[in-house]
Amino acid sequence: SVDTPEGKAVLQNLHDMRWSDNSMGSKQLLVINDVQQLMGSGKLGMYLSAPDNIPILGKEKGGNYDDLALAPMP
Structure with a gap:
């Protein structure tokens, strides 16, 4: 479940990789x-x-x- 501290941490990390440090990049769904x-x-x-x-x-x-x-x- 994402409604746990661990699940929220994973989602926050993915968010940060995309929008904070751009390590995920802006081009998605390739x-x-x-x-x-x-x-x-x-x-x-x-x-x-x-x-x-x-x-x-x-x-x-x-x-x-x-x-x-x-x-x-x-």
Whole structure:
């Protein structure tokens, strides 16, 4: 639930990333090809996707495998 101190803190952090420090950027709701291109070119720091995106980022979008990492999501 977002109606808890922890939920409110997450929402506040997302708000701050978008409107306070601009770490989220102003361009939202991109299609996957745009996100992959940004990630492969080093202009995007993080996005959520399946592990099968890693080869696409490396082979098709110019990404360096040493710069890419995966982490599990609950």
